[in-house]
Amino acid sequence: MSATEVSLDLVRELRAICGEEYVTERTSPAHQPIAEDTVDLDKSALRPSSSISVAPGCSEEVAAILRLANDRAFGVTPVGWAADTLGPFGPTGVLLHINRLTHVEHYDHADLTVGVGAGMTVAQLNTMVGADKLMFACDPPLPKRATIGGVLAAAKQGPLRHGYGAVRDFCIGMRFVTGDGRKAKGGGRVVKNVAGYDLMKLLIGSYGTLAVITSASFKLFPAPRQTRTFLAEFATWQGALKFRDLVLRSPLSPMCLELVSPGLRKLMRPEVTHDAWVICVRGSGSDAVLARYRRELGSAVTRELDGDDEAKMWRAIEDFPRSLPIRSFTADRWCYAIINVPISEVGAAIRVLEEFATPDGMGLITIGRVGVGVLLVAYRASAADMMAKVVEAIARQISRDCSIRQHGPGKVFPLTPTHLPSMRAVKRALDPNNVLPGKELF
């Protein structure tokens, strides 16, 4: 049987599962040019080379697709909004889009919990719960496109990571289909629950390599009634980190605590004429609470933002690195890495980045979630070899507790303190036939 016949067969079977209109065959070339001015960075990389896309409407259909994939030995790549889960991987096999899974499983505003389909976007979720003055405390890039499934699979985060924790901290339940086609769940709908293994922890940040997430439940938080952002500029990162330490040792509990590098600041505000490292502290509360912020932060604060200006600035930071201007759409696209270090090692990590920085490709275009030891570093695909040297240097020069995720050429987890054979054992347990992606992980 020819490859074309196999493909036609497959399409017929997938259509039998999901319906005619939800299975498409792509005949166009793998890469299509996109407009220079778009902010949709990953599109250039993610034009699927795969020829079949399927959009199941429920978890049963997801399970049927994965069982078929195991029977017929084809690969499946789960996709939220294109870049969500696919980012680190080449698109292979059948693309399984979760965008039809947008149902609300449960929502009780008085209980501060919600459960939604994995295809719902973060913006849709926040609109729903925002009506009750609540919020989903994860602010990933491009929330109008970022799906809940993608946020979980890629363990996405934004500036709220500092004050509210990671999505692992407030995801209370999850439904999913394992690589071998078992429809299962972990956790539940209540905010405290230790029944059974914590399967959510395994799937969050696994990039869709173990299972396809079909829905999830979360704790919600009261939306802040008033916020204000305090900006302090420093000539050096050392000065900025001293100020960070002052904030961390104070009684303040800011929602966000971010370090913006001079390189990124210039991209965000081209009109600025001098280099500076900027610490951004976002507080919430009454006038009295915000006045206390002002007193504690002292004279280092050079600007305060509220209202639209504040919202605009945080939107730009949240969208990083997807807010960066695109120069071209092929080899020189932006990639990014997430570097996790103990907070005392943030300076050492910045020093490594400085060492390998180049004016064009691997500049210090960085956001530091410096209160929790996370650095987001943008670099050109053409500087991937330089990023590999950064990984080596961090592994060599900083403690064994460091780890790196990269959305670019090379392994997704080039550096991790976690025992690799144990991770592989988990992969074998849930996806024994390697139907889901995963070779690129370690």
Place this chain on the structure above:
Amino acid sequence: MRSSALIHNLRAISGRDAVLYRAEDLMLYEYDGGVRKHRPDAVVFPQTADQVARIVKLAAPLGVPLVPRGAGTGLSGGAIPVAGGIMIAFSRMNRILEVDAENMRAVVQPGVVNQTLSDSVAHLGLYFAPDPSSQKACTIGGNVAENSGGPHTLMYGVTVNHVTGLEVVLPNGDIVNFGGKATDSAGYDLTGFFVGSEGTLGIVTAITVKLLRRPERIATLLGIFETIDDGAETVSAITAAGITPAALEMLDGWTLQTVEAFCHAGYPLDAGAVLLIELDGLAELVEEQAEVAREVCLQQRAREVRRAKDETERALLWKGRKNAFGALGRVSPSYYSQDGVVPRTKIPAVLQLIGEVSKKYGLRIGNVFHAGDGNLHPLILFDIRDPKQLQMVQDASREILQYCINVGGSITGEHGIGIEKRDLMPLLFSDDDLSVMQSLHDAFNPTSLLNPQKVFPTTRMCMETRGPAAHPVLAQEGM
């Protein structure tokens, strides 16, 4: 291998005085804080991870079950050696290996007592947030195994939210690491996955935990209500006011009287219920929230809202709450503590159900629980010497937990499944759910060498788990 050889080898690994095998010594290790008992065949007290690894390598080829134990304060039978075998007791692995104040981390051995860690870092203005009621005795290794909670998990989360790294001995004897001091780690989150796995995947030998800075201000309020319904309605009213207290606990009237007689905490003797509400953080914020919480309580028909004047008064109020289980133990030969969870908004309904169950079975049930996160602890009083009563208690518990599930809740919020609730797992999880968990169990612990017959329902274990029902080598020696 004869059992005497096994004891000899255990002594060679951990020291002559580090192995127990006489019946009178083993009796101390046959129970935990729950109601089930089973004696181990030997108890060993390792002092290092390397010794634990050697014990595992010794036991594995013989198929001798290994059961880790912290302080034995668990309430679900997680540390009961139901299949016999060797109990690995961590009371000698009780060192704080490192306090890294700059990174707000501590690295501890599993036998470190929860309260000891907080006491040890208090001079740095730091503390360890998970605070089970047994925190003066329970170990951090046990907290990790059961993913323990406590009153202050309402704001700060359970143990898994405070563990960033683990050193683990796998069933093949390898010593491996997951995560580290960094807040997040790239790779599958095996740290998060192992926390709460009840010792069924690996034996934890070192734990990296987060330390938190002590809050600038703490306000502890006691809302006093005429009826339990008013108290229960107030829980979601406080949440709806946009406040997340650090802790929000509830005690019913009968429990109040019993606790007060035991530890004179200053609780009212004539109330229907009280809410213990704690707020912490920035002084300005705490004062504002304390005022809002007070107003909400009064709107919900609180008779009075008291505020602890100082740390002594605060400590007394908490002493009453944390000793409630012990207080009830004074008035009954036995008690059975349940750990169901419901959505917060269902607390009034579930308390009504518990009242009906109490009447139906003629059993006294006290309620003292983490109201803020819907985590119930109905304490059913009975006499364990009477098998009929024990059966009634189990039937009553099942009715309560079935109700929790029916309204979208869970069968355990912080005590774990252990052996106590393993046969209730199918009420909550489908065959496929359990088969996924079983696959992961088998990926790490394929022969059920570690802590056999826990977490999974016995029907599933009969079918799929290949662990020994009882260890023949030790049994033949009559040990």
